[in-house]
Amino acid sequence: NAMLSWQRTSYHFQPERNWMNDPNGPLYHMGWYHLFYQYNPDSAIWGNITWGHAVSEDLIHWLYLPFAMVPDRPFDINGVWTGSATILPDGQIVILYTGDDADLVQVQNLAYPANLSDPLLLDWIKYPGNPVMVPPPGIGLTDFRDPTTAWLSPDGEKWLVTLGSKINKTGIALVYETEDFKSFQLLDGIMHGVPGTGMWECVDFYPVSTVEENGLDTSINGPGVKHVLKASLDDDKCDYYALGTYDPYTNKWTPDNPELDVGIGLRYDYGKYYASKTFYDQNKQRRILWGWIGETDSQATDLLKGWASVQNIPRTVVFDKKTGTNILQWPVKEVEELRRDVSEFENIKLEPGSIVPLKIGSATQLDIIASFEVDKDALVATVEAGVGYNCSTSGGAAGRGLLGPFGLLVFADESLTELTPVYFYISKGADGKAETHFCADETRSSEAPDVTKQVYGSKIPVLEGEKLSARLLVCQMFSSPTVLICYYRLLSLNSYLFCPKIMNITHCT
Ligand code: DQQ
Incomplete structure (x- = not known):
């Protein structure tokens, strides 16, 4: 047992002990990269899901911080599930996350930092009016989760956010609009759906430049921009993406190649890699991808060793100009310092x-x-x-x-x-x-x-x-x-x- 527990990775981020899954709400604030993650404080097996929190100056060396959010309200008492952060133009930070509520219904909740001038963002306030979104008619109560980072409408008046669901066996991305992150309207239709792909977890949606080397902030659109749509398929536990075009007036996304659509075409990674999420690093103008590397050990061994799974080394994501058909991923430059x-x-x-x-x-x-x-x-x-x-x-x-x-x-x-x-x-x-x-x-x-x-x-x-x-x-x-x-x-x-x-x-x- 003692021997097993000291067999730890050192390249990859992992908590000091116990279970970890999806990366949540990555962001850069006042000199620190923040990583939140799905965490079980009590065991090396999934459960009691809480937001773990760590910070780093270089995305490689991490400091553990107190939990950001624990399941303690009716709207998340059964788990503070996956979510994303949005940095507003005035510097405010908002987080939208899924709560598994007292009736085991998946709802979306709002949280924000208690003190924005704290570089470590130690304290988080859950909006007392939560939930801010509940499953709409026609959507299963347990098929409604994992809101993305929000982006601005072309007139700059509204924020849009997408999240994953399914109708029968068709995986879909729903779009909501809001002005204040408290009141949300579901838009007609869906942003995109692919028959046969099942529940879409941890949808991610972001622009990539076809002309420049740098990454793009989430609200950027226009000439020289394509949009990546990614879904984590609950049925086969793989992250699939596709490149396409996003029309901000109809809020529809169309794949460049329907034969390489989300869930049937390209994957980010062909090994164990799931529930990934990007963020725009305004510090170095790049888009960074985090992903969860699940365990290959059995649960019995996880319990013995006292921990399970790691996060991948974060990767920079750009459009592959040479082929025009896929994205390129590369471990962040900082890893070379080692x-x-x-x-x-x-x-x-x-x-x-x-x-x-x-x-x-x-x-x-x-x-x-x-x-x-x-x-x-x-x-x-x-x-x-x-x-x-x-x-x-x-x-x-x-x-x-x-x-x-x-x-x-x-x-x-x-x-x-x-x-x-x-x-x-x-x-x-x-x-x-x-x-x-x-x-x-x-x-x-x-x-x-x-x-x-x-x-x-x-x-x-x-x-x-x-x-x-x-x-x-x-x-x-x-x-x-x-x-x-x-x-x-x-x-x-x-x-x-x-x-x-x-x-x-x-x-x-
Ligand atoms: N993990 C979270 C969910 C998400 C799933 C729960 C993906 O929000 O859909 O821990 O691994």
């Missing part, structure tokens, strides 16, 4: 079937940048039947093809019994077209029998002339020496790959 003891490995030629150990001594955290180049002649000469490749169903890292897998083995022990391959896989159809996949295989990540182990990943766009680059933030849960191995199982001749730069971090927190 780099120490750099090890570089250059021009490694990987022979077919080889495993090349990269000696980096002992480390508890790694920030790896690896870049692979596939021999062009081999790529052109290789012909495959074109059966199609899928990270999750094509046998993981053990499933060999002519052009993959190749990549890195992390968390590997000396005997290669436990290891986690993170790899590229190029599959080529009979038509000569190559597709690149980026996958992670957890099936041999642990000898423990009660851990969820999956192979996940997706097809990725690789443009002409681009190298296959990967960035891996590897967090060791305990301080045994890490053996990092670059491996390769390419079967065709005359091909080579190399992984030139491996960076190693120790003592990073």
Whole structure:
């Protein structure tokens, strides 16, 4: 037990103990990044949901603060659930959150800081007139939750806010308008819905610039702007997004490509990643994405170790101008401040079937940048039947093809019994077209029998002339020496790959 409880992550944000789920109301105020989160003060299993609160100056090192809100009113007595913050033009901060009320009905509530000049925003007032929204006719009493950050109408007179629901099996985003965050009107129709996607939790809605590098504040719209709509699908616990156009006069959002609509197209992440939420960082003019990484341990182990789950390293989100079809995410720049003891490995030629150990001594955290180049002649000469490749169903890292897998083995022990391959896989159809996949295989990540182990990943766009680059933030849960191995199982001749730069971090927190 003692041993389990000291096996903690150090890269990622996690409370000192007990259960955590969704990130809530992230915001920047007077020099501090604030993160609130769904928290059970009493156990390592979900329940008694309270808003935990932490602050950071760099999004990486965190200070724990007292709870921001606990379930103590009729309108949230069964849980202070997920919500978002809005910073008004005069600097006021408002939070809208879901309360699980005394009758287990999901209602929306308003809260605001007791003292705006407190940089730590320690005290929060729940508006005595709560709830400010209740499930409208036709919406299930338990299908109405997770309000977004609000944005301004084009005339600047009204605030709009969206939240998730469902009608039968169609996941939907409802839109409300308000002038004062106390009285809300439901707008006719819905902002968007997708049949078959089920309940939309933790909807997120924000603009991205198609021309500039910086992020956009939530109310920005106009030429050179697209809008991301994201839903967390309760049915399959994955975060799906789509790019589209938002018409502020009809309050409708239309996907750029109906085949890549919310819930049927792109995901933020193909591993464990859920209930994510962005905010606009007015300090550095960027949009930052937080997401909850759920547990892979069993509940019994969570109870033993006394904690469950972490938040992801926050990521900067921008529109991908190169492809025009997706967003790009990158760990916030601040994480690079943690780099120490750099090890570089250059021009490694990987022979077919080889495993090349990269000696980096002992480390508890790694920030790896690896870049692979596939021999062009081999790529052109290789012909495959074109059966199609899928990270999750094509046998993981053990499933060999002519052009993959190749990549890195992390968390590997000396005997290669436990290891986690993170790899590229190029599959080529009979038509000569190559597709690149980026996958992670957890099936041999642990000898423990009660851990969820999956192979996940997706097809990725690789443009002409681009190298296959990967960035891996590897967090060791305990301080045994890490053996990092670059491996390769390419079967065709005359091909080579190399992984030139491996960076190693120790003592990073
Ligand atoms: N978690 C919250 C809900 C939300 C769900 C409750 C998503 O508000 O829909 O803890 O993980």
